[in-house]
Amino acid sequence: MLAETALHHTVHGATGPPVLLLHGLGSCAADWAWQIPLLEPAFRVIAVDLPGHGASPVPPSGMTIEDMADDVAALAAEVAGAPAHVVGLSLGACVALRVALQAPSRVRSLTLVNPFACVRPGGPGDLARLAHRLVLLTTAPMPTLAAHVARRLFPWPEQRALYEAAVASLGATPRRGYAAAMRALARFDARGQVAAIRRPTLVVAGDRDTVVPLDAKLRVGAAIPGARVEIVPGSGHATPYDQPAAFNRLLLEFLTSH
Numbered sequence: 001m002l003a004e005t006a007l008h009h010t011v012h013g014a015t016g017p018p019v020l021l022l023h024g025l026g027s028c029a030a031d032w033a034w035q036i037p038l039l040e041p042a043f044r045v046i047a048v049d050l051p052g053h054g055a056s057p058v059p060p061s062g063m064t065i066e067d068m069a070d071d072v073a074a075l076a077a078e079v080a081g082a083p084a085h086v087v088g089l090s091l092g093a094c095v096a097l098r099v100a101l102q103a104p105s106r107v108r109s110l111t112l113v114n115p116f117a118c119v120r121p122g123g124p125g126d127l128a129r130l131a132h133r134l135v136l137l138t139t140a141p142m143p144t145l146a147a148h149v150a151r152r153l154f155p156w157p158e159q160r161a162l163y164e165a166a167v168a169s170l171g172a173t174p175r176r177g178y179a180a181a182m183r184a185l186a187r188f189d190a191r192g193q194v195a196a197i198r199r200p201t202l203v204v205a206g207d208r209d210t211v212v213p214l215d216a217k218l219r220v221g222a223a224i225p226g227a228r229v230e231i232v233p234g235s236g237h238a239t240p241y242d243q244p245a246a247f248n249r250l251l252l253e254f255l256t257s258h
Helices: 065-080 093-103 124-139 142-153 157-171 174-187 214-223 244-257
Strands: 009-012 018-021 046-048 084-090 107-113 199-208 228-232
Touching: 009 065, 018 065, 018 093, 018 244, 046 065, 065 084, 065 093, 084 214, 093 107, 093 157, 093 244, 107 244, 124 142, 124 174, 142 174, 199 214, 199 244, 214 228, 228 244
Parallel strands: 018 046, 018 084, 084 107, 107 199, 199 228
Antiparallel strands: 009 046
């Protein structure tokens, strides 16, 4: 775990219920640029750099999703005060799940974007892609790995600007932090536990996501009592960025209703 002050974050909006934004693998707090202006008039928005990302260091003892959740819960206690709406994308959704399980008093609601309860390759193709990513992680400059990952996140020609932004953001992620987060995800397994969550939950799933299968996201939604599941057409894994209008509408409606 990190000391509370070591988890870098930015705060936007002076009043209103707190919202914690937890980014995906290789991203950072600044990548919520489509959401922060929408939320800050009515909410106190806390955008977090998860450990090993952005300006948050890698913990000296290594990294687990459980420890990352403890760090986020400690930050919420220090900065948010009241229970927070916790919004997480991919890696951030895993951390959000663990926060809801480990520190439920810190959570007002959950928004899980393209979540999963466990990393399990779906077949030879997934294994080959994982092996390729690991080779790049150990042998290539981070911008090369970033380009490889971004091609899968934003594969369509009309997404060129999103692709270039993802390459720049992911390419700036420290190699050690990215590797530590990948190891943490490989050990993450919340199956059989998420049914214990008792907070209002929204699951947002991109229907063209090639990173996390739709079935895995639907299983998370089905396991959490009362969870609402929304499938966003034409969206891949990075739904807040490739379909910001649709995502923002769902998010704002959900947060204001709770």
